[in-house]
């Protein structure tokens with residue numbers, strides 16, 4: 001059903017939380033500081049990492065819809081959110097989480113966003129958010145989304161959109177070849193048409209500006225070090241599989257590349273906050 005296992009999402013969650021851009025997060029918090037409640041739609045929610053990281057920025061009463069096409073990730077997300085909360089109440093399909101002084105009502109929606117985004121926006125969320133999602137979508141999808149979110153008069157907060165920058169430590173000559181092939185793989189159709197891949201972040205910024213929003217953006221890179229060994233290892237493995245699948249790089253080059261012992265990696269992301277002007 002999905003290329004994203006709960007284990008992979010677990011592995012990246014703390015690196016994602018560290019990487020988030022603080023200036024953009026502060027702007028989000030400031031925007032909603034005078035409100036007592038907010039409704040939020042999370043696109044490609046996976047196991048709920050975006051809710052765990054973003055809810056502290058938002059008002060005391062929150063109503064989240066977590067949308068993902070993979071029901072097993074949403075199920076795993078429900079369990080993780082219950083563990084994360086101080087207390088919870090389950091009320092039919094709805095989960096109510098108490099965390100600190102916040103009361104967060106969560107609904108889980110299995111939805112293919114390539115087809116069902118507009119229906120979710122028709123429910124009039126006040127904030128549309130996503131993390132690590134838009135590189136999977138297409139330029140057409142981003143164009144449609146920016147227009148629809150603007151028409152719905154919602155704010156928009158996308159964190160950790162991959163922006164095409166990567167640097168491995170130590171550097172090896174084959175790194176550039178691998179990155180180029182990885183990007184070619186990233187731009188294959190992931191269900192939304194040819195994927196935006198490394199262009200997703202700049203496309204989001206452009207499209208929300210074109211639709212008249214005030215747009216803030218900031219870098220949110222992973223700066224992985226020795227302590228992130230497992231994540232670096234998984235990244236390398238993922239790159240090798242993708243590059244091997246897409247072809248164009250000699251298998252021996254890929255094997256040698258995988259066998260280089262890396263002590264660090266920089267992976268560029270961008271956070272974007274857009275509000276109707």
Ligand SMILES: C[S@@+](CC[C@H](N)C(=O)[O-])C[C@H]1O[C@@H](n2cnc3c(N)ncnc32)[C@H](O)[C@@H]1O
Nearest residue numbers: 002044045046049068069070112113114131132
């Ligand atoms: C990289 S994961 C990010 C998950 C989560 N936002 C996080 O930060 O951990 C991308 C998510 O997008 C979801 N996804 C991919 N294509 C989708 C589609 N067409 N409709 C709905 N969800 C989709 C995947 O199932 C996965 O949960």
